Amino acid sequence: EDQVTQSPEALRLQEGESSSLNCSYTVSGLRGLFWYRQDPGKGPEFLFTLYSAGEEKEKERLKATLTKKESFLHITAPKPEDSATYLCAVQALWGGGSEKLVFGKGTKLTVNP
Amino acid sequence: DVKVTQSSRYLVKRTGEKVFLECVQDMDHENMFWYRQDPGLGLRLIYFSYDVKMKEKGDIPEGYSVSREKKERFSLILESASTNQTSMYLCASGAGGAYEQYFGPGTRLTVT
Numbered sequence A: 001e002d003q004v005t006q007s008p009e010a011l012r013l014q015e016g017e018s019s020s021l022n023c024s025y026t027v028s029g030l031r032g033l034f035w036y037r038q039d040p041g042k043g044p045e046f047l048f049t050l051y052s053a054g055e056e057k058e059k060e061r062l063k064a065t066l067t068k069k070e071s072f073l074h075i076t077a078p079k080p081e082d083s084a085t086y087l088c089a090v091q092a093l094w095g096g097g098s099e100k101l102v103f104g105k106g107t108k109l110t111v112n113p
Numbered sequence B: 001d002v003k004v005t006q007s008s009r010y011l012v013k014r015t016g017e018k019v020f021l022e023c024v025q026d027m028d029h030e031n032m033f034w035y036r037q038d039p040g041l042g043l044r045l046i047y048f049s050y051d052v053k054m055k056e057k058g059d060i061p062e063g064y065s066v067s068r069e070k071k072e073r074f075s076l077i078l079e080s081a082s083t084n085q086t087s088m089y090l091c092a093s094g095a096g097g098a099y100e101q102y103f104g105p106g107t108r109l110t111v112t
Helices: none
Strands: A003-007 A010-014 A019-026 A033-038 A045-050 A056-059 A062-066 A070-075 A084-093 A099-103 A107-112 B004-006 B010-013 B019-025 B031-038 B042-049 B064-070 B073-078 B087-094 B107-111
Touching: A003 A084, A003 A099, A010 A019, A019 A033, A019 A084, A033 A070, A045 A056, A045 A062, A070 A084, A084 B042, A099 B042, B004 B087, B010 B019, B019 B031, B019 B087, B019 B107, B031 B064, B031 B073, B042 B064, B042 B073, B073 B087
Parallel strands: A010 A107, B010 B107
Antiparallel strands: A003 A019, A019 A070, A033 A045, A033 A084, A056 A062, A062 A070, A084 A099, A084 A107, B004 B019, B019 B073, B031 B042, B031 B087, B064 B073, B087 B107
16 A cells, blocks of 8 residues: 655754654655645645655755655755645555555644744 | 635535535646545545546545536535534645646635
């Protein structure tokens, strides 16, 4: 069964304290891995797509990396406005040949000033 | 920018009512999706559609149906609302192939 596990469930950082969020996955034939940011009461906001091991993407203080078993979202010198829940999802094959996203449960990040 | 809109941000309905949630996207995406999100359970796929008038069941389709009469519009229908359908409902759309999904703002539905 396709699975996505994110850790930790919650993370508290001080402003400027860099850290990483983990997303480990088991899927039959990875087609793509996606990171989203979700603020309370809002829909997820797309951040990155990664397609192959060794690939990296960056946006401001965020950098996503991918290996064959997991992905990391590195946050460098975070600010309070980076506080949110970060979701990871993998693209998996559905029955009948169509595809769907399988989501992890997210990591809730809090950055204190 | 991709824009996905949902008809209501907050909705309160009574048990047994028929409920319609509307979603519209403006990027000519072929794929559209309905999820619900609950604390501790994450995002769960209810139904999706890869083309007009086409639909496929997701992980939790029971108690729901969908309609896609036009490419830009995807509706979720709760045939007879129940209290266990109280949740945040999220619509998403995506282009075929690239597959990242873009989400709407969500509808917080409460069934009393």
